[in-house]
Amino acid sequence: MSRNVGTNKRLRPVFIDEDLVKQLLDWHEARHAIEQAFVAVSNQSREPGARYGDQPVSSQPARTFVQAEGGVLLCMPGFVGQHQLTSGSDERTSTLACKLITSFRKNASVGLPSINGEVFVFSSTTGKLEAIVEANYLTGIRTATASLVATDHLFLRPARASAPDGMVSIQLGIVGCGFQGMMHAVGFVRTQSMARVRTIRLWNRTPARAAQLKELLIEERKKTDSNYSVFVCDTVEDCCRDCDVIVTATGSGEPLVYRSFLKQKVHINAVGAGEYHHAELAQDVYDDCQVYIDHWEGARKELATLRSNIVGEVGEVILRESHPKGASLLPKPDGMSVFQSLGMASEDVTVGRLVYEKHLKAHDRSDRD
Numbered sequence: 083m084s085r086n087v088g089t090n091k092r093l094r095p096v097f098i099d100e101d102l103v104k105q106l107l108d109w110h111e112a113r114h115a116i117e118q119a120f121v122a123v124s125n126q127s128r129e130p131g132a133r134y135g136d137q138p139v140s141s142q143p144a145r146t147f148v149q150a151e152g153g154v155l156l157c158m159p160g161f162v163g164q165h166q167l168t169s170g171s172d173e174r175t176s177t178l179a180c181k182l183i184t185s186f187r188k189n190a191s192v193g194l195p196s197i198n199g200e201v202f203v204f205s206s207t208t209g210k211l212e213a214i215v216e217a218n219y220l221t222g223i224r225t226a227t228a229s230l231v232a233t234d235h236l237f238l239r240p241a242r243a244s245a246p247d248g249m250v251s252i253q254l255g256i257v258g259c260g261f262q263g264m265m266h267a268v269g270f271v272r273t274q275s276m277a278r279v280r281t282i283r284l285w286n287r288t289p290a291r292a293a294q295l296k297e298l299l300i301e302e303r304k305k306t307d308s309n310y311s312v313f314v315c316d317t318v319e320d321c322c323r324d325c326d327v328i329v330t331a332t333g334s335g336e337p338l339v340y341r342s343f344l345k346q347k348v349h350i351n352a353v354g355a356g357e358y359h360h361a362e363l364a365q366d367v368y369d370d371c372q373v374y375i376d377h378w379e380g381a382r383k384e385l386a387t388l389r390s391n392i393v394g395e396v397g398e399v400i401l402r403e404s405h406p407k408g409a410s411l412l413p414k415p416d417g418m419s420v421f422q423s424l425g426m427a428s429e430d431v432t433v434g435r436l437v438y439e440k441h442l443k444a445h446d447r448s449d450r451d
């Protein structure tokens with residue numbers, strides 16, 4: 083039964099604005115929500131008889147794009163069944179939600195973010211709209227967290243397992259220091275239990291934006307009691323040099339990163355999109371790497387022109403860690419891995435539900451005060 087059934091006032095969906103989302107969401111809880119989304123999608127991709135009953139499931143069609151004069155509207159509906167809200171809890175919930183998000187590249191000239199969106203959270207038993215969650219920060223934290231999860235499962239966990247003391251430190255490269263580049267850099271420094279960040283190298287088309295991010299990361303260094311160095315680089319090549327982990331988060335329609343810029347073993351989170359999603363990395367990178375995706379359904383449509391070796395979904399890699407049957411999907415020990423992040427509705431579903439549930443909890447508490 084929906085919690086909103088009751089008075090007329092309670093029938094109205096709640097509106098959770100950007101400031102509240104920032105207060106309610108934290109990196110560690112977001113990580114669990116994103117892992118649930120990845121696993122739900124991959125559990126659903128299995129043959130019905132091979133699905134794991136103790137894992138969530140999902141229903142998520144490829145998203146639709148509506149082209150307008152200045153940009154595009156994406157409609158991203160999804161359902162995640164029987165997902166866990168918090169790590170280790172026995173409590174399960176099911177969530178139906180839809181994110182509507184626009185991408186208008188020239189918005190900076192009028193002082194607005196280029197990406198703007200809302201997540202609509204519905205009751206999965208009555209279909210009633212329960213909450214509208216502003217989704218700019220939400221999209222930032224969920225996209226960065228998807229990259230953190232992919233980096234951890236594909237690159238850092240295997241590295242920790244073979245390190246004598248179980249500890250790993252990385253040099254991180256951020257190509258594109260807009261909102262997503264910033265959220266990714268902050269995400270890596272806030273979750274250093276995965277890997278200590280030694281150095282961060284930044285590149286942006288307009289160097290002033292990279293310099294701004296450097297200032298922010300120096301503030302973060304104090305807050306997180308870290309001792310990494312931060313460099314602003316003049317070229318993408320210099321930014322990528324010697325990096326273990328790279329994030330590309332630009333709107334470039336031309337390749338920015340070439341194989342010759344990279345170490346033999348490196349993990350790249352390719353997040354940005356120009357005209358198509360795999361624009362940022364050169365073909366010689368795709369010729370020499372193993373690609374991991376968030377979901378096949380979207381990849382069949384949005385990565386149709388990608389020429390590379392797509393190994394599978396990140397969620398399937400996670401499922402095989404806890405249910406070790408079949409061949410490992412992990413990258414070759416000395417090879418290069420790319421997480422080709424499209425972004426998917428199930429991520430917004432589980433993170434949208436998390437925000438709404440935390441809002442309800444905070445609200446109940448203040449009612450009692």
Ligand SMILES: NC(=O)C1=CN([C@@H]2O[C@H](COP(=O)(O)OP(=O)(O)OC[C@H]3O[C@@H](n4cnc5c(N)ncnc54)[C@H](O)[C@@H]3O)[C@@H](O)[C@H]2O)C=CC1
Pocket residue numbers: 185195196197221225258259260261262263286287288291331332333334335336353354355356423424425426
């Ligand atoms: N995979 C996913 O789940 C998501 C992907 N995105 C994509 O990430 C990218 C960045 O988004 P935001 O950071 O929110 O946008 P933003 O407007 O804050 O930043 C855009 C960045 O791209 C750079 N850029 C634009 N055109 C470029 C070019 N031709 N060459 C080099 N750099 C260029 C800008 O300098 C800036 O650093 C976009 O392509 C967006 O579509 C955004 C949200 C989710």
Ligand SMILES: O=C([O-])C1=[NH+]CCC1
Pocket residue numbers: 156183185197221355424425426
């Ligand atoms: O998944 C997402 O929210 C988006 N992907 C590209 C633009 C927004």
